[in-house]
Amino acid sequence: MRLKIRLTIATVVMTAVLICAGLVAPRQSSAANGLVTIEWLSKHLNDKGLIILDVRTFPKYIKSHIPGAIRAFGPWQVTNADFIGFMTPPVEQLENMLRGFGVSNDSLIIIYDQGMTSSDTSKSARALWTLHYLGHTKCAILNGGFNAWEQREKPITTQPAVPMTGTFKAKVVSNKLITLDEVKKKLGKKNCWFVDLRQPHEHFGHEKKSYISRFGHLRGSLLMPSAYMTIGGQDFSPAYLRSKDKLRHMAAGCGIPSDPNAEIVVYSNTGLDAALGYFVLNEILGYKNVRLFDGSMLEASKDKDVPITRYSWGWNDYRNK
Numbered sequence: 001m002r003l004k005i006r007l008t009i010a011t012v013v014m015t016a017v018l019i020c021a022g023l024v025a026p027r028q029s030s031a032a033n034g035l036v037t038i039e040w041l042s043k044h045l046n047d048k049g050l051i052i053l054d055v056r057t058f059p060k061y062i063k064s065h066i067p068g069a070i071r072a073f074g075p076w077q078v079t080n081a082d083f084i085g086f087m088t089p090p091v092e093q094l095e096n097m098l099r100g101f102g103v104s105n106d107s108l109i110i111i112y113d114q115g116m117t118s119s120d121t122s123k124s125a126r127a128l129w130t131l132h133y134l135g136h137t138k139c140a141i142l143n144g145g146f147n148a149w150e151q152r153e154k155p156i157t158t159q160p161a162v163p164m165t166g167t168f169k170a171k172v173v174s175n176k177l178i179t180l181d182e183v184k185k186k187l188g189k190k191n192c193w194f195v196d197l198r199q200p201h202e203h204f205g206h207e208k209k210s211y212i213s214r215f216g217h218l219r220g221s222l223l224m225p226s227a228y229m230t231i232g233g234q235d236f237s238p239a240y241l242r243s244k245d246k247l248r249h250m251a252a253g254c255g256i257p258s259d260p261n262a263e264i265v266v267y268s269n270t271g272l273d274a275a276l277g278y279f280v281l282n283e284i285l286g287y288k289n290v291r292l293f294d295g296s297m298l299e300a301s302k303d304k305d306v307p308i309t310r311y312s313w314g315w316n317d318y319r320n321k
Helices: 002-021 038-044 058-063 091-100 118-133 145-151 180-186 200-204 244-253 273-284 296-300 314-319
Strands: 050-054 108-112 139-142 192-196 263-267 289-293
Touching: 038 145, 108 118, 108 145, 118 139, 118 145, 118 273, 139 145, 180 263, 180 296, 244 273, 263 273, 263 296, 273 289
Parallel strands: 050 108, 108 139, 192 263, 263 289
Antiparallel strands: none
């Protein structure tokens, strides 16, 4: 009996240690905080009103997917009238797309991606941010994505799901998005924090993507790489989100204030990885005023009136204001 108790205590302690280290995924009992576990979804697959969106590519969906999941690759981002790519589609287009996925205003939506890297998780986060922008908050991301589902040997299928047309009607929450004109007004303001979700070498200005016009970062922005937010690839792990404590320490270490009412603008190259920053800061850490810069560096780097700093770190820009 004593041995059994000792083993139970040791198991609990070891699990706690691993969760704090970010090497296993903490359990969530519901979709309330925007994140659900494999266990939760497997128990609720047949729930009435549940819509599962698979945001992977078409070939991956056809090969195998979670039973009942809708192929929902998008488009979640499009080229706008000014020929800026990777922008939020018009509201009417998004409404029609979501109705085609079977979504109605009372639907509970679970979104999943491949779950191999943080970039995969960003795809789910972009879909979730879009739903929030449209006023739909009954949605969550499957922690670890399809890789975690397969690793846990949960059921998969090759049978495409054919949804009934939904009746979704958007109620746009405009302060979830920030435009280039607004960004220009807020850059340099001490009460607004810009957070860069790209890689350090891009933030510093050592390298850039070919489609980004200028090197560096928006002046004064802080660096919080989206690639660090999951443990994807560590010891062959799916892209589980890091623990809440680790993410909070990461945010503090990046210089993000602890005030949950702080105004925060997230950006990346195309607004995709920025969505993972939105998800972590808003849904996991509880920041209430997080806005996504839709055009991100793709749009900002083309505008010569936008101050972009190279060969420096954002925290240093703040210090020298």
